[in-house]
Amino acid sequence: MKAIVSAKYGSPEVLELKEVEKPVPQDNQVLVKVHAASLNFGNLVLLKGEPFLARFAFGLTKPKFPIPGGDVAGRVEAVGKDVTQFKPGDEVYGDLASSGWGSFAQYVAVPESALANKPVNLSYEEAAAVPMAAVTALQALRDKGNIQSGHKVLVYGSSGGVGTFAVQIAKSYGTEVTAVCSTRNVDIAKEIGADHVIDYKREYFKNHKQQYDLILGTNGSQPISVYKSKLTPGGVFVHVGGSGSQMFNTMVRGITNRKKIKTFLQRPNQNDLIIMKELIEAGKVKPVIDRRYKLDEIQQAFAYFAEGHAQGKVVVNCLM
Missing domain, CATH: 3.90.180.10 (Medium-chain alcohol dehydrogenases, catalytic domain)
Known part of the structure; x- marks a missing residue:
């Protein structure tokens, strides 16, 4: 072969x-x-x-x-x-x-x-x-982020493989989702169901006033301190992707603040593949x-x- x-x-x-x-x-x-x-x-x-x-x-x-x-x-x-x-x-x-x-x-x-x-x-x-991208998003939101219906969720880096699935999976939980992406990806974020879209090319995210119950970071664009400032008192930031230095920073901060700052590595799981199959066949994720x-x-x-x-x-x- x-x-x-x-x-x-x-x-x-x-x-x-x-x-x-x-x-x-x-x-x-x-x-x-x-x-x-x-x-x-x-x-x-x-x-x-x-x-x-x-x-x-x-x-x-x-x-x-x-x-x-x-x-x-x-x-x-x-x-x-x-x-x-x-x-x-x-x-x-x-x-x-x-x-x-x-x-x-x-x-x-x-x-x-x-x-x-x-x-x-x-x-x-x-x-x-x-498989890998969708299960990563599912496990990060569910297992690390403890996503719940009614949560305000922000996905930073919403246009990549993990991000596009994260927006849709978060919506399937009955949450209000804000997607952060560049100008060229705004239409994609809207098409996959984001309730709000922040174009970081036009709006400085650090000045954004809204706070969130769960933030999923799929790249290294923002310092951990900025994400933390956007969390509600019981909110959680989950680091999925980014630079090695950001992952190290997340791990260090997570040691002292485990309830708020969490790093994450996906693990293949057959049951989660089945869950994704069901969400896709139900028309909730594509x-x-x-x-x-x-x-x-x-x-x-x-x-x-x-x-x-x-x-x-x-x-x-x-x-x-």
């Missing part, structure tokens, strides 16, 4: 389309014919080996997982003898970040626990845009896709994604 292989850390140019051995599923594994995958921040870490601490998980001198790609959507081709949840022909989607990665390929063999049935109202490319690439265009896909300006998700069609 054909797969994208990274033999060393570096820029997108180290990614090569190669012929590799097709995987054979073990007893507890599902063999998936991959139709589509998508890019997330974790893919950049896996590509570059940065920050350096990540190499203790991904390989010190070279990638431990040579075929990158976490999100996957495809059709089950075969199952191991111990698999009970899926059968050949099932349409599935999932997050392989804790299962060896490998979705930038024509086939991948993964534990059944990494997968769920694909939302019936999504194409494979649309489904591939969901993926936003910026660009689509073919598998042999993976270098261009990574180069564009690394610029950090994608409106929603970047998707890779893996059929060849």
